Amino acid sequence: MPELELSWGFCTVNVFLMTLGLFSLIGRLSLKGKNAACKLLSDISIKSYGMYLAHILFLNFYYGLFKSISDAAYVTIPLIAVCTFITVYIFVYLLSYLPKSKYIIG
Numbered sequence: 441m442p443e444l445e446l447s448w449g450f451c452t453v454n455v456f457l458m459t460l461g462l463f464s465l466i467g468r469l470s471l472k473g474k475n476a477a478c479k480l481l482s483d484i485s486i487k488s489y490g491m492y493l494a495h496i497l498f499l500n501f502y503y504g505l506f507k508s509i510s511d512a513a514y515v516t517i518p519l520i521a522v523c524t525f526i527t528v529y530i531f532v533y534l535l536s537y538l539p540k541s542k543y544i545i546g
Contacts, residue, residue, distance in 0.1 A: 483533075490532040490545025491525075498527045 484491075502520045510516050535545050 484529060487529065487532045487536065491528045493545065494531055495524055495528045498524045
């Protein structure tokens with residue numbers, strides 16, 4: 441369905457409004473709590489630039505791995521996204537323990 445694909449283009453009003461809403465929601469969250477979820481969100485926030493830099497390495501790997509599982513995009517895209525996010529977070533988390541890692545991952 442070309443009409444569906446057109447609505448998800450990067451330079452459209454739909455993507456701008458979704459991004460604005462998500463950033464507004466996240467910006468209003470208070471991450472000063474001491475529970476595990478707040479600590480995890482804070483850690484992801486700190487490592488997000490490094491995750492952005494490294495995500496394409498794992499995205500291509502998971503795309504090649506999962507493209508043969510299903511022809512349905514609603515199955516493969518979330519699967520690739522979740523696996524990539526988790527793997528990249530672990531990768532950047534481990535890289536952050538290296539000396540001078542701030543120059544590697546931001």
